[in-house]
Amino acid sequence: MKLRRVVVLTGLAMAVGAVWAGPASAAPPRPTEGIYACASIPEDAARLACFDKAVADLQTAEAEGKVRTVDVETIAKLERESFGFSLPSLSQVFGRSEDAGKPLTQEVEEVTLPIASISVNRVTRKAQITLENGQIWEQIDSEEISRSKIRKAKEATIQKAAFGSFLMTIGSGSGIRVRRVN
Numbered sequence: 001m002k003l004r005r006v007v008v009l010t011g012l013a014m015a016v017g018a019v020w021a022g023p024a025s026a027a028p029p030r031p032t033e034g035i036y037a038c039a040s041i042p043e044d045a046a047r048l049a050c051f052d053k054a055v056a057d058l059q060t061a062e063a064e065g066k067v068r069t070v071d072v073e074t075i076a077k078l079e080r081e082s083f084g085f086s087l088p089s090l091s092q093v094f095g096r097s098e099d100a101g102k103p104l105t106q107e108v109e110e111v112t113l114p115i116a117s118i119s120v121n122r123v124t125r126k127a128q129i130t131l132e133n134g135q136i137w138e139q140i141d142s143e144e145i146s147r148s149k150i151r152k153a154k155e156a157t158i159q160k161a162a163f164g165s166f167l168m169t170i171g172s173g174s175g176i177r178v179r180r181v182n
Contacts, residue, residue: 031058031061031066032058034053034054034057034058035054035058037054038050038054076108079107079108080108081135083108083135083158084135084137084158084166084179084180109159110157110158110159110160111157111158112155112156112158113131113132113133113135113155114131114132114154114155115130115131115132115153115155115156115170116130116132117129117130118130118145118150118170120150125142125144126139126140127139127150127176128181129156129168129178131156135180135182136180136181137166137168137180138178138179139176139177139178140165140177140179141176143176143177145173145176149170149173150170153170153171154171155171156168156169157169158178161177165177165179166178166179166180
């Protein structure tokens with residue numbers, strides 16, 4: 001049986017970090033703490049009763065929408081789809097595993113996606129590139145893209161560049177500086 005690492009989230013507080021009520025407050029408990037606490041009970045009947053209650057509590061929280069379970073594959077997909085947007089809360093929620101301090105997924109440095117369309121503004125001569133997954137990127141530098149490159153373009157590779165910028169390569173040509181608008 002293949003095991004998959006899973007992350008469990010609770011409410012908005014887990015999505016943006018611990019909420020501080022004052023110096024004596026503590027971070028809210030993880031939704032799985034009740035289950036983990038049961039494992040240390042030596043007596044079989046008591047341990048089983050503890051597990052039954054903890055699992056029922058977790059199921060209730062899921063049914064009420066207070067807890068969501070997200071697997072690592074879904075996290076990786078979300079990171080690829082949000083590539084180009086600044087979403088600092090994503091790394092707080094998904095960036096580290098809770099036990100080993102290791103990244104759950106590789107940071108996305110580059111994506112290559114099929115192009116749906118390219119349009120060039122007649123006045124500014126800057127391109128707007130729409131990808132098949134719905135992402136829209138606009139050119140921010142003054143490089144002129146040749147019409148033949150636009151006609152032949154089948155996919156674009158966008159990679160992180162210096163100071164939070166992005167470089168897009170269309171086909172086999174040189175790169176243009178872009179920013180994501182949608």
